[in-house]
Amino acid sequence: VNIKIVRNGETMNLKLTVGEFPADKAVAVLKMDNALKGVSVQDLTDELLQKFSITKKLKGVVVNNIEQESPASGILTNGDIILEVNRKALSSAAEYTDLVSRIEKGQDILLLIVRGGNYLYITVPGR
Numbered sequence: 001v002n003i004k005i006v007r008n009g010e011t012m013n014l015k016l017t018v019g020e021f022p023a024d025k026a027v028a029v030l031k032m033d034n035a036l037k038g039v040s041v042q043d044l045t046d047e048l049l050q051k052f053s054i055t056k057k058l059k060g061v062v063v064n065n066i067e068q069e070s071p072a073s074g075i076l077t078n079g080d081i082i083l084e085v086n087r088k089a090l091s092s093a094a095e096y097t098d099l100v101s102r103i104e105k106g107q108d109i110l111l112l113i114v115r116g117g118n119y120l121y122i123t124v125p126g127r
Contacts, residue, residue: 034103035124038070039063043093044081058083058114059091072124077115084112 001016041061048062049055060083066073082090085099086109103109106126113120 032101032103033105034100034107035071035109035126036100036103037072038067039072039076040065041082041093041096052079052081052117054081054114054117059089060084060114061090061093061096071126075122075124076111076113079115081114082111083114083119084110086110087112 001018003014003016005012005014040063042064044058044060044062049058058081060081063076063078063080063082065078066076082096084090085096086103088099090096090099100109104126108126109124111122111124113122
C-alpha cells in the first residue's frame with residue numbers, strides 16, 4: 001500500500017506491507033498497578049536484534065509502547081531491551097508477564113536493559 005505523509009513540513013511517500021501479525025511474536029500488554037503499569041513489550045527476535053544492530057544473541061523482551069501516564073515514562077524508551085526484572089532473567093513476553101504481575105504496587109523495580117548497545121541497570125520507582 002502506498003501512503004503519503006507529512007513529517008516536519010515535508011511530504012513523504014511510503015510503501016507499506018499490510019499483513020497479519022504472526023501469532024508467534026508474543027506481545028505482553030499488562031493491566032497491572034505497579035511501576036511497569038502501561039509498559040508493553042514483545043518477544044526479542046533475530047529480526048529485532050538486526051534492526052538494533054546487535055550481533056550478540058540476547059534473550060529478553062523489547063519495549064514497544066509506554067503509555068504517557070506510566071510510572072516508567074521518561075525512564076524506559078521504545079526499543080529498550082529488557083534482559084532482567086529484579087535480577088531474574090527473561091526470555092519471553094510470557095516470562096515478563098509472569099514476573100511483573102507478581103510485583104506489588106509501590107515496590108521499586110530494578111531492570112537490566114540494553115539501550116543503544118549499552119547495558120544499563122535502571123530503577124523504576126514504585127512511588
